[in-house]
Amino acid sequence: MKRLAVIGSSGGNLYNLGGKDPDKLMGEIAAQCKGAGVEISGVQFIAASESMDTAKESTSAILYGWDPDENRLMKRTAGSLSEINQAAAEIDHEMAGLIRAGQVDGLIVMSADPEVANRFTIEAAAELHIPVVGTGGTSMALISSKGANVIATSGTTGTTNRTRAVSFVTSLCKHWGIKYVPVLGSPGAGKLTAANKPWRRVNLKGIMQSSLPGFIAMAIVLALSQIPAFKGLSEVFDVMLKALPVVLAVIAAKQISDMDEVSIVAGVIAGALSINGGIIGGILGGIGAGLLVQFLFVKCVQWKFPMTTVNIVAGGFAGLISGLIMYYLIAPFALQAGEFIKYLINEAISFNPIVAGVIGGLLIWPAILGGVYHAAILPIVLLEMEKTGNSFLGAIDMVGLVMVSAGITLANIVAPRDKGEAAVAAPGFLINMGFGTFVEAAYPFMFSNKWVFAGAILSAGVGGGLVGVFNVRGTAYVPSFMGPLLSNNVIGFTLSMAVALLLAFAVTLVANKAARVRKQAQGDVSAQQSA
Template sequence: MKKVAIIGSSGGNLFHSGGGDPARLLGEIAEQCRSADIAVEAALFIAASGSMDYRGAASARAELYEWDEGSRAFRRAMEGSLGEANRQAAIADAEIAGRIEEGRIDGLILMSCDPLGVNRASVEAAVRRKLPIVGTGGTSMGRIKAMGANVVSLSGTTGTTNLTRAVSFVIALSRHWKLPYRMAGTKTLGQARISGVLSSAMPAFIAVLLLMSAARLPALSGLEEAAAALSALPGVVLAIFAARRLSDLGEATLIAGAVCGLLCVSAGIIGAALGGLAAGWLVPRLFQLFVRSGFPATTVNIAAGALSGLAPGLLLFFAAGTYTSAAGDAVRHALEWTVGLSPVAVGAVFGLAMWPLILKGWYHVAVLPLILIEMERYGNSLIGALDMAGLVMVSAGILLAQLAVPPNPGERRVVLKPLWLNVGFGTFIEASYVYMRKSRAVYAGAVVASGLAGAVVGGLHLRSTAYVPSYLAVLFSNDAAGFLVAMLTGLLAAFIVGTCVNWASRRTAPESGPSNRKGDM
């Protein structure tokens, strides 16, 4: 196993590019080293409280980080003035130089080091033994190169991050030593989970819906132009989140996702998600290609981020976007056609299916994508209305029954907060699961209540969304009065069933004996 020493400081520009967070900076390097089977043997990093480019930096506070061989982790060795840290660092640097002379260190990773001062001993030892050196910091690396060092990769810090620097360091060293290396954190397309991307992007859809709904009010009609401008947000956010599912090279991944997302506006959310995945797949591969081609880290970061987003974005913009947009339209048309066969009956069937689907884990796979595909075109959604009226309000009805006719005295206190989360925030329907598991009648009541709410939603052709307070769901609907009726239908039906079940259990409880009552508690 090859062993390296990490030496340097938070520097000037480096401080603003990740050097101000020494724990994360050093941690990223160590993680990438492990991926290439490279061991950290020693470390010496001076982390100042501000950029050393500024006047008065000499009087700044500083921390000194070293490598603890026992715990195999970085530790803060001391804290004091920058002058004190430099004096302590010079002593530690001499120790590292001794290890280099003994052959215990095979390479150096340098960041804004001081080759003519604090780090002179270690750099000179590395030069004498021709150790491979990688590093950033234009001025310092230029001096080290002039000293005759075996520099295999160097760059400035502009445009880099802690992660991209770490990756470029390890790629260069693994190439020099001919070691296999797969960037830590990268995934294959088969490992992507698009359902998590959709749920994470929901706030972007809600933001657009909020502005669209507000613009419908006469006093706020001027917001229509702002709502139109914001309409591109969901696709951009989806592309960014999808890209991060496959790689997380910091700003490079975010930029790739954003570039692709903006080009995918006309391709719909299906195109945005696919384009984002393609961008995320490309970022680490282009990054490694450019590093191995000898590009400096700054150029690598910029080129990988830009090109990884442009390639799939332009493909969708000029060609594939037509098909992904048509796919979204086909889903919406199929849903509208199905509901049009018999609005009340189909709405009831959809409502009856909501609880079985969510309890079997199909919500994020089947229900949520349909909601977002509808919201892409209409802002709100028929399935979203079913979500709110058939799931959230039904859950609230079950919890309200525990409040009105509690099976035991302590139940009222337990359900207050979950009930508030249902009604006040449109979420946390999981709170009602426990009552469904205890009683098949409560579960059957929930399914029936959701079916009744679905019949109202389908019959009135309602659209809205969940994940918002109940009063906002009414505002976001296409028919406020009708949707209020749908929500109350689900809530009251579930409440009636839950109340009856609790009342019946109270009547039979004395016959069950003390041990059974204790078990019910």
């Protein structure tokens, strides 16, 4: 296993680009090293409380070392910058000793001080000719002048903790002949995955769910624009409508490449050029940008481009290439695909809205229990909302899922089978009513009583039928009192919601009472047998 050491400081420009948070900065490096099978032998890092460009000798600072057992930074000492620079000399000698003992195969340098704080480490690295990579224009130039084997160097402008870490490890692994694929995810959160199969990270359900706040914000603006005093918001709604593909593109690009700001920039560019393709176009543009970000980033690092240039190429060109392909070739077809799906839905509703509502209501619970809801129904809801700000299936969601769940949990607060169930039901009821989500709160009561389960489906079917009767378009994921205000039929939506809630409430009350009577009868029989 190859071993490397890390030296440096929070830096001047680096301070504003991740250097002021040493744990995150080193966490990214540690994550990439782990993915490459490379061990960190030691760290000497000076973190000042402000940029080194303005820091004084009296500026407070912390000297960090490395804890090999926990694979993280450990605080060695704290004090003024002058005191910390003196204390750093001890680690500098230790690091030089490790290099001369052959226990360090490579060196990562970030805004180091090759004249004082890191002098002996740099001298040892030059003597043994180990590969050195790093950032910090002035310090890296001085390190090169001292004869160190610098294989990759760059400034810090435009870089992030992740892109720097990937660049460092890519350059070192290429030098050593080690196969390495960048690691994506959140260091310390247990979500790290290799980036060698990008298509596997395409998750349409995740993209749709993450973009939902944008659609809800648009629905709120649409509802407010119907009030005479806020009529001017109709123009804001039009702007937000155009922004939705950008939102989806950014989420898709970030999901696939996860290169921090580089992914976001690529997604914004691709999304802006995918507007004519609607939300399907935004998703496709973002996916393309995410795939290209990773490809171009790795290639540019292998070609030894400076990190600033790597980020510009990866973020700018990836977004531009994907966006132009969408703009000239795919956007019209993506838009037509979305329009065709909406056309089919509208035709089904127009043929018989009541039947469509009943069927939708009856199937909504099996859909969410079977894992189909987020994969199929939610995308259709968002496609409907793309143009009108609300949705037929969105109304069924609120009526058939949220209100039914609220009715079941309310019944278990008022008259539970067991006293302990009221405490379980109360939070679920409040979240359903207050936030228009967490329908899973009804699961324990549905799964433990077949009559409650049947009542949930029946209530959703009746509520869906009323949605069809009143031809309601609405949305869930908002407080229950706001649901009708964001719909096209305030009275119709209110009645549909109320009926579904009260029916589920009544069925659950009856089922709970029957269960209590049955339990009491069984208890009496047991008592008689014992006597």
